[in-house]
Amino acid sequence: MSESKSCIFRLFRYRRCLRDLKELGYVKVFSDNLGEASGVTAAQVRKDFSLFGITGNKKGGYIIDALIDKLNYILGKDEVQKVILVGTGNLGSALLRYKGFNKEDIQISAAFDADPAKQMKSGAIQIYPVKDILDYVKINRIRVAILAVPSVVAQESAEMLIAAGVRGILNFAPVTLKVPEKVIVNNINLAIELENVIYHVSVREKNHR
Amino acid sequence: MSESKSCIFRLFRYRRCLRDLKELGYVKVFSDNLGEASGVTAAQVRKDFSLFGITGNKKGGYIIDALIDKLNYILGKDEVQKVILVGTGNLGSALLRYKGFNKEDIQISAAFDADPAKQMKSGAIQIYPVKDILDYVKINRIRVAILAVPSVVAQESAEMLIAAGVRGILNFAPVTLKVPEKVIVNNINLAIELENVIYHVSVREKNHR
DNA sequence: TAGATTGTTAATCGATTAACAATC
DNA sequence: TAGATTGTTAATCGATTAACAATC
Numbered sequence A, B: 001m002s003e004s005k006s007c008i009f010r011l012f013r014y015r016r017c018l019r020d021l022k023e024l025g026y027v028k029v030f031s032d033n034l035g036e037a038s039g040v041t042a043a044q045v046r047k048d049f050s051l052f053g054i055t056g057n058k059k060g061g062y063i064i065d066a067l068i069d070k071l072n073y074i075l076g077k078d079e080v081q082k083v084i085l086v087g088t089g090n091l092g093s094a095l096l097r098y099k100g101f102n103k104e105d106i107q108i109s110a111a112f113d114a115d116p117a118k119q120m121k122s123g124a125i126q127i128y129p130v131k132d133i134l135d136y137v138k139i140n141r142i143r144v145a146i147l148a149v150p151s152v153v154a155q156e157s158a159e160m161l162i163a164a165g166v167r168g169i170l171n172f173a174p175v176t177l178k179v180p181e182k183v184i185v186n187n188i189n190l191a192i193e194l195e196n197v198i199y200h201v202s203v204r205e206k207n208h209r
Numbered sequence C, D: 001t002a003g004a005t006t007g008t009t010a011a012t013c014g015a016t017t018a019a020c021a022a023t024c
Helices: A005-023 A031-038 A042-051 A064-075 A090-097 A099-103 A130-140 A151-164 A190-206 B005-023 B031-038 B042-051 B064-075 B090-097 B099-103 B130-140 B151-164 B190-206
Strands: A081-086 A106-113 A127-129 A144-147 A168-171 A184-187 B081-086 B106-113 B127-129 B144-147 B168-171 B184-187
Touching: A005 A031, A005 A042, A005 A064, A005 B190, A031 A042, A081 A090, A081 A130, A081 B190, A090 A106, A090 B090, A099 A106, A099 B190, A106 A130, A106 B190, A127 A130, A130 A151, A144 A151, A144 B190, A151 A168, A168 B190, A184 B190, A190 B005, A190 B081, A190 B099, A190 B106, A190 B144, A190 B168, A190 B184, B005 B031, B005 B042, B005 B064, B031 B042, B081 B090, B081 B130, B090 B106, B099 B106, B106 B130, B127 B130, B130 B151, B144 B151, B151 B168
Parallel strands: A081 A106, A081 A144, A106 A127, A144 A168, A168 A184, B081 B106, B081 B144, B106 B127, B144 B168, B168 B184
Antiparallel strands: none
């Protein structure tokens, strides 16, 4: 139980940090090293590991390679994950070219846009008309989509994706999507994220310190 | 007390929903309407409001206009907020053109990049060399920056910003920035956000339902 | 061994939810 | 009035932290 959402999120962060540490030549890591590297407490690291039955060596910390393997097993990292992108406007086209996904073995296998001018104008990834979503998702058994369309069409786009078989959506449109319980939505609202930073900075400024 | 981070975050979401509702012609709203619109429970809405002394009418819900005004007062929305962007690569240049910020009265007043080829090649917003950050931030009293540089230079860029006077950073580089306590960092790791969705979908798929 | 680190339990902390009296 | 909704308190829930015995 208690594989809490934020715990999983941290496991991903640990894995990323471990890879970086490995690249730097480290072989072992202690819970406090890893905690510092990923911005959490040492206790938190050990607790998270404990929840998933990940063990280290009572005195010698954790072997980085073994740890990464275990995280790969838990988080799943056998094959490349295919996702699709809907909406190739401003943000969408940047995501299409974003290298951070490939690095994590995520591949955007196709993109979709309502604007005929954008279709075909592909770089490496083909851009199809929106009406092709249904077939594409079914044929390729796509389960996850990135939604980067204008707010006004976000809900209908989501419904189209879900009808086709998509079960997880990373949503950049600043609206609350209404979806069935079986579908997972992760919202990223860039404006709100930035507003939050601004808010906290100005609050601190007011309390002058 | 207890102006928790997530509570503030929700207040921003409420405001956004309220504006949408207003645009649709609504004048009043009940806690359960607003809850549904923003994806939280009605109790949560009332609790959040109560923490900030926002009151409605015992029977008649909340007047949307008055509510927006109160949120504006709490969250601060008098003048346009100026921020800068560092790194105009793939993601950075998309953020530069992202319209969602302007809509929330946030303005990217300048951008910076290490690549001379990108400098001057401005659209509406001027792109300066990185070495100009210090002066620009000081002269224009910038407090918040968006960091969209490659991971390897993220830490040093952050330090440069902080030295210049920046107190809040929205960080897109997939690294844990080491910053003094006085600085607020909000991390957005696109790959991890997407991996999370993929993970939760595949877990559910395994438990077939 | 002495010192250091894990793994886990218990304590704390905070956030969400439920419930309901107040009241319009 | 009867019904509905707020505002707030108390209960629940979950997540983080602290502490420490186990042990290498």
